[in-house]
Amino acid sequence: MNIGGKIKRLRLSRGLTQEELAMRTDLSRSFISQLESNKTSLAVDTLEKILRALGTDLKAFFSEEEEAKIVFKKEDRIPVYDEPEGITSYLLMSDVETKKVDPTLVTLAPGAQTEEEGYHEGDEFGYVLQGRVDLWLDGVRYRLAQGDCFYYRADKKHFLKNPSKKKDAVVLWIEID
Template sequence: MMNIGKKIRALRLGNSLTQEELANRLELTKGYISQLENNLTSPSMQTLFSILEVLGTDIHEFFSKEEEQTVVFKKEDFYEKENDTLKHMISWIVPNALKYEMEPIMIDIEPGGQSEIDDPHAGEEFGYVLEGQVTLVLNKKRYVIRKGETFYYLANKEHYLMNHSQQHTKVLWISTPPMF
């Protein structure tokens, strides 16, 4: 059986609305929206149609079976791109990450190689060095990060990774919003 209240709450949150904001748009009370979301009352068909219209959906979409979202990705799902000039390979380890809030990649950098130089952009980036060591260049300042260490910064300055060592390096690198 479908949990209508839970589904209405999820849609409301997806639209970044408080219970009060939703209630005001529908000329209902916040208490009524709360009761609906907790399945303490059921809406009339007319009220349900109005709620769904405000939340940007319709009755057909609301009651359709949700397609199962892929949660686990395997090596064969990854997309890889090699850059011989910069001596690196990027693996997009979550396909279609552009529809998500963040984008994780795995970057392998050969000795003497580097990532593309990223211009300043909105968002934040996080990295975890899995193998070797890497130099993060952030606004011309350099930081050496070794295996098992992490980095985190606002991406509002020019940034890239370089491998100055004699060994191969591998970094899990996550950007929000998706940029790679």
């Protein structure tokens, strides 16, 4: 484990300079610098003092959390099975419960529409990748074509419909907490 590098990342994430951390811990700035570049070692009680100043503790510091997944390949997509007829949806990322966004790729067959969602917290964004869709918000229709996008607070009843009788529509739909 790169202790110095991890301390540096914590310090920077808290918006502190080396000097500010040194002042909070009653250590010298040069000691903090040497520690962050792994040029010196430290005692456990000194590490505890630094971690307290950074708002954490030994247990959290040494827990081996799994690195957050950054790239989600096409084969990682998760199908949504309870969609209405003519709708195919895939969650584009796993573990969406811990994220503030929930991106979904939605394909609407000709004439198909998503289920109407009631009022809920958050915002929604969509980008029409292919075809045309009608976005319905509290009974008001908005027409969108390929390349158009939408954004709204989710405090309205809403659904999408493909008005075409011949072509699928594809929308990247993102719910934002």
